[in-house]
Amino acid sequence: MRQILLFGLLVFAYVKGECPAMYQRFQWGAAPPPQTIPMPPTVPNVVIHHSATRTCTSVSDCFALIKSFQTNHMTERGWDDIAYSFLIGGDGNLYEGRGWGRQVQGTQPPEWNYLGYTFCLIGTFEDELPTAEQLERLNNLINCAWGDGHVPENYTLRGHRDVYAGTACPGQAFYDQIQTWPHYNASLATSN
Numbered sequence: 001m002r003q004i005l006l007f008g009l010l011v012f013a014y015v016k017g018e019c020p021a022m023y024q025r026f027q028w029g030a031a032p033p034p035q036t037i038p039m040p041p042t043v044p045n046v047v048i049h050h051s052a053t054r055t056c057t058s059v060s061d062c063f064a065l066i067k068s069f070q071t072n073h074m075t076e077r078g079w080d081d082i083a084y085s086f087l088i089g090g091d092g093n094l095y096e097g098r099g100w101g102r103q104v105q106g107t108q109p110p111e112w113n114y115l116g117y118t119f120c121l122i123g124t125f126e127d128e129l130p131t132a133e134q135l136e137r138l139n140n141l142i143n144c145a146w147g148d149g150h151v152p153e154n155y156t157l158r159g160h161r162d163v164y165a166g167t168a169c170p171g172q173a174f175y176d177q178i179q180t181w182p183h184y185n186a187s188l189a190t191s192n
């Protein structure tokens with residue numbers, strides 16, 4: 001009995017412990033989306049992005065950059081929110097974008113609105129890699145995603161350019177690296 005109780009506590013602590021603390025939407029001054037369309041409870045993919053901008057090294061600076069991404073996505077591109085589910089700053093912090101469980105309409109190709117979660121590391125990683133802290137936070141976030149059932153344990157990881165040919169995202173250096181990761185697979189069909 002005692003062993004069962006202990007096991008239960010450990011499992012609880014493990015799952016919860018894998019989800020890193022993050023800054024919430026209201027903290028960076030997110031505009032409300034015009035509509036809220038849910039994601040399926042579990043989606044098969046994780047899609048990796050870079051922001052293709054400068055990085056940010058303080059919370060206030062990251063807030064300002066993320067707010068500018070949302071404005072760009074909603075005003076310039078006509079999407080209904082910031083497209084990234086979560087973002088990781090050059091300061092090593094995790095920031096909520098559209099968050100769990102929500103699609104963003106308007107992005108292409110349209111099926112990717114509900115096929116995967118999009119994680120954006122802030123910076124440009126054409127010639128250099130994200131910081132070790134950013135990569136560790138990404139690892140925490142992915143473990144959290146499958147630990148809480150947002151993606152299956154056998155999720156597929158791809159770079160943005162694998163699902164949309166019109167982009168160099170997430171940058172050549174970073175793209176070279178993610179292709180060495182065990183869940184990477186560019187070639188699977190885009191089925192749900």
Ligand SMILES: [Zn+2]
Pocket residue numbers: 048049050160167169170
């Ligand atoms: Zn991208």
